[in-house]
Amino acid sequence: MLFILAIGFCILPATIVGHIMFERESNLKHMQVISGMNMFSYWTINVLFDICKMEIPMALCVGLLYAFRLKEYYISMYVFFAFPIGVVPFTHALSFFFKTEWSAQLFTIVINLVGLMFMPIGIFFMQ
Numbered sequence: 185m186l187f188i189l190a191i192g193f194c195i196l197p198a199t200i201v202g203h204i205m206f207e208r209e210s211n212l213k214h215m216q217v218i219s220g221m222n223m224f225s226y227w228t229i230n231v232l233f234d235i236c237k238m239e240i241p242m243a244l245c246v247g248l249l250y251a252f253r254l255k256e257y258y259i260s261m262y263v264f265f266a267f268p269i270g271v272v273p274f275t276h277a278l279s280f281f282f283k284t285e286w287s288a289q290l291f292t293i294v295i296n297l298v299g300l301m302f303m304p305i306g307i308f309f310m311q
Contacts, residue, residue, distance in 0.1 A: 189245060190300035193267065196241065197275040197296055198289040200234050204276065205285035231272055238268035271296070 207213045216226065242264040249257050275292060282288035 187301055191297070192241075193300055194293050194296040196238055197271050198292045200238075200272065200275050201279050201282075201288045201292045202285050204230075204279040205282060205288045208279075209285060227276070231276055234272045234276075235268045238272060239265070242267060 213226070217223065246261045246264050249261065278292060278295075279288055282291070
């Protein structure tokens with residue numbers, strides 16, 4: 185079950201990086217900077233909004249775990265709520281390495297898929 189959730193959680197950062205790259209490709213951020221926007225406040229508000237936006241699916245997953253009484257996964261509730269705090273700044277930093285939206289989204293999906301699906305399997309086998 186957690187592998188299915190991991191596939192879904194790979195899509196969430198891809199939508200975030202897609203939005204960032206769309207703003208960069210269409211020069212929306214440049215227009216805001218010319219208008220006098222502070223860059224620190226721009227990035228702070230974007231990161232905080234993206235964290236709050238990702239907490240909604242995490243809360244739904246925790247609610248479903250509680251509703252279906254899956255007691256063996258109760259400890260993962262803490263990970264669900266901490267996931268956006270770690271992945272959103274990583275996604276924002278990762279967006280600086282790309283020029284196009286599709287390449288950023290594809291690489292973000294792949295890197296999160298490796299991190300969320302295959303690394304836990306490797307850790308399990310090494311233990």
